[in-house]
Amino acid sequence: MKLFYPKEHYNSTYRGLLFPLLKAFIKNKAFTDAQRLELYGVSEKDYRFVEQLIRADVVVLPMAWNYYVATNQLDSAHALIKAAAREQKIVWSWNAGDFGVKIPSYKNVKVFRMGGYISRAQQGHEGMPVFISDRLSDYQLPNHFGLDYTEKPIVGFCGQANGSLIHAYWEQSKIIFKNLQSYVGMSKKESQAVLSSTRLRAQLLAKLAASNLITDRFILRQHYRAGVKTKAEKQQTTDEFYQNIAQSAYVLCVRGAGNFSVRFYETLMMGRIPVYVNTDGFLPLTNQIDWQKHVVWVDIKDIHRIDETVHAFHQRLDQNSFQNLLKSNRKLWEEKLTLQGFFESQKV
Structure with missing residues (x-):
């Protein structure tokens, strides 16, 4: 090219x-x-x-x-x-x-x-992956793709979640203020949905943890990257993050401050299955990838039954199809969602 x-x-x-x-x-x-x-x-x-x-x-x-x-x-x-x-x-x-x-x-x-909102129908706007390093070799378990299919789906998450209403109001107030600046021309940034992403995460994790339909494997942080400062602490929390993904079949992936999830791509890179909460965000290569075959797709309007959705998806699999999906997700990341793979796909 x-x-x-x-x-x-x-x-x-x-x-x-x-x-x-x-x-x-x-x-x-x-x-x-x-x-x-x-x-x-x-x-x-x-x-x-x-x-x-x-x-x-x-x-x-x-x-x-x-x-x-x-x-x-x-x-x-x-x-x-x-x-x-x-x-x-x-x-x-x-x-x-x-x-x-x-x-x-x-x-x-x-x-x-990466961010933005599909419903705004902006001409020419397309999803792009978050380009991340390949960490699989660092956190690979023996026979990585031989993860056993279990009766209940194992859902993992390691990260920040804050269910505090006070914190949610503070987050939403900041968004409203920035949106007002955007509307009156004081800011060049696009307006954002008024949503507390940390509270949304906390609510979904609580719903999953309380369900008898799934097995949860959650490590909850009150601060981004657990608020660590030293190099050793950062390495420890990074290890915990990727080990959590490796030891889970499914990983909850919810938007952050921007309307996209880095964890979504980290999960695919590790050969696991994202539980993707659709908040009107962009995904890459929607003309080439049938995303609902690779992820548990949960529309924002259906989050009250997220555990049922994960369980129903899992029940459609068996040991063979489950392992094939793990391999398929890793292959998808390698071939379409890396820097080389994504821009090579633009030639189609």
């Missing part, structure tokens, strides 16, 4: 907002292709960068929309998109972070994003 991007758009000060695929290629001269393969899973053989827009298969807007908005350079982004449109080229772009920024609508632009 031949790609073009204007080099003058790149700002190393804002490297965190560089288009994800370009992070593997905009490196210092000493960086080798072997290092690129090891760190990013892509090779210089996979993509050819051309110097002229007209020769490209795809044009890439190098920085996230957040950058162009924050630095008042939307005109530069618009000029590139307009030039691409004249040559009938598609532009890849990225709306980064928990909360996307408000951007114009273009017919020839794909806006990849």
Whole structure:
């Protein structure tokens, strides 16, 4: 695939907002292709960068929309998109972070994003995975995909959950304030659903823990990453997190501050089954992946019966189909949800 991007758009000060695929290629001269393969899973053989827009298969807007908005350079982004449109080229772009920024609508632009809301029907907006490291080898149990099928589904979760109404009101008040700023033009960020994600998590975990239809394996934290500070503490909590996934068949995956779940991709990476709570969020490659075959799908309106939904999904499986699903989910992550796999899938 031949790609073009204007080099003058790149700002190393804002490297965190560089288009994800370009992070593997905009490196210092000493960086080798072997290092690129090891760190990013892509090779210089996979993509050819051309110097002229007209020769490209795809044009890439190098920085996230957040950058162009924050630095008042939307005109530069618009000029590139307009030039691409004249040559009938598609532009890849990225709306980064928990909360996307408000951007114009273009017919020839794909806006990849993790957060956001499908029901807003924004032209060209598509789901993108959270690109994570492969941790399976670090936490692999003997015969990892040979996890036994049990009579009751084993549901895991390790993370922050706070059922406090006071905390929920505080979370929602902050969202309302930010939404007001967005509505009156004081903020360039998109408005968000008024929802306490930590309370939602706590309510769902309590519902599952009280059910006799599932076996719970929960480690609940009052703070993000358990509030740890030292390197040793961080390593311990990371180990506990991945061990919890490895020892569970299913993992509860609920949105965080942004309308997406990193845990969703971590669960698939570990070859386990997400219990995906659908809060109107984007998922990647919906034109290629039948997500409801890979996850326990729970619409927000049906969360009161989440335990029944998990149980019913599990009852449709047996030892053979259960293990096949674990393998299938790991393969899905490898082939479609890594940096290399996702952008390779865009060629279809």
